[in-house]
Amino acid sequence: MTTTASVGAGTDTGTGVNAGTCESTGTRGSAGALLREWRERRGMSQLELAGRADSSSRHISFVENGRSRPSEELVLRLADRLDVPVRERNVLLVAAGYAPRYRQTPLDDPSMGALREGLERLLTGYEPYPALVVDATYTVVAANRGITMLLDGVAERLLAPPLNAMRLTLHPEGLAPRIRNLRQWRKHLLAQMERQIALVRSPELRALHEEVAAYPVARAERPEDEDRPEEVPYLALPMRIEHDGHVLSFVSSISTFNTPMDVTVAELAVETFLPADPVTVKYLRSLGP
Structure with a gap:
């Protein structure tokens, strides 16, 4: 599997907001x-x-x-x-005067081997469709080749570890210029972050939100690029992104672990991007293994 960041890389305390900064x-x-x-x-x-x-x-x-x-x-x-x-x-x-109940195990710890292998199998099995694993502040800890494909043209400095999914998506030198419905997708992502901030305490997440919310948004070159009726009746808001002369449409799904007993595991999220129309399915399958 080709990953933009291997499982367990770039984290001091496993994942999520590092101890001492939260x-x-x-x-x-x-x-x-x-x-x-x-x-x-x-x-x-x-x-x-x-x-x-x-x-x-x-x-x-x-x-x-x-x-x-x-x-x-x-x-x-x-x-x-x-x-x-x-x-x-x-x-x-x-x-309350009691010892902490939940450990925070680094992802590269030997005891996390089964988890790492399971995540890698999941990401690989989802190819050619994009999928990635992020922590509580959207640091990418693993991604498959479907994600790597979408990163063509992204500025090198944004690809330097640790990768951050929100920066990669919304930065003017990231995916943003190729997202055809950027204003809609940006609004969705910012709202997602705001819901998280309302539920958890994380100055890092708050700072990230302020950073990406301040990125300039270029005017769409064509009126149909934003809020235009689609031939395909999407059941969820898609991300419509240009790639190699094609416009691909994806709807995303986020999965977390049930009843986690470790802080690291609790703060992991797997985001998968499902093709939203037949055109996207056909194009991705045409790319081959």
């Missing part, structure tokens, strides 16, 4: 205050949370205002009901 690695107050913040983020009342966690609203109130120290089991149960990211669950545990 807000979640620092002390931000008591466990009760943190739990209250997560509850409010989820738009949940104390009564609703208590019902979901098999507790009482009175006990939840006592935990949040510091009058009661939650047990380790309760911290984990509340974190589960609030859908707190694995990295942040460690923060809650430490704030």
Whole structure:
């Protein structure tokens, strides 16, 4: 398999936001205050949370205002009901006086060999269609030849490790000039990042969003390049990109791991690009192995 970045490359702590640079690695107050913040983020009342966690609203109130120290089991149960990211669950545990529960294993660790092999098989098996694996800040940790094909013409400096999927896509020297519906696709990607920022604490992700949102967007050369009716009734917003004189259309799908027990694994995402029309299917298959 040809990869733009091999699985496990370019990461110090496995994947995701590196330890020491993420807000979640620092002390931000008591466990009760943190739990209250997560509850409010989820738009949940104390009564609703208590019902979901098999507790009482009175006990939840006592935990949040510091009058009661939650047990380790309760911290984990509340974190589960609030859908707190694995990295942040460690923060809650430490704030409550307990040891972190979830490891953060580097992807190049021998214990991650089965995971690496599985991801590589998945990416290779998806060829000739594009697919890649990214971490919590869109650093590319692995990609197949379908992705490599789309990178033709991208500025060399953007291809220097560590590769970042958002920069590669939206930078004026990246894929952006060849994306026919750039304004639509850019709006989709920025909204995706904004949803993540609303759910997790990551100054790196916030800084990346500010960076790519500030990239200039060139005016479309032809009116039909943006928001024009399509002959094919797409079921999801496609990315329409030029390649070697052809316009290819892809819809993307993002997959994550269920019930991860490791921070690294929790922050990995596999994005696959499915051809959105017969023209794209025929062209990719014509390229051969």
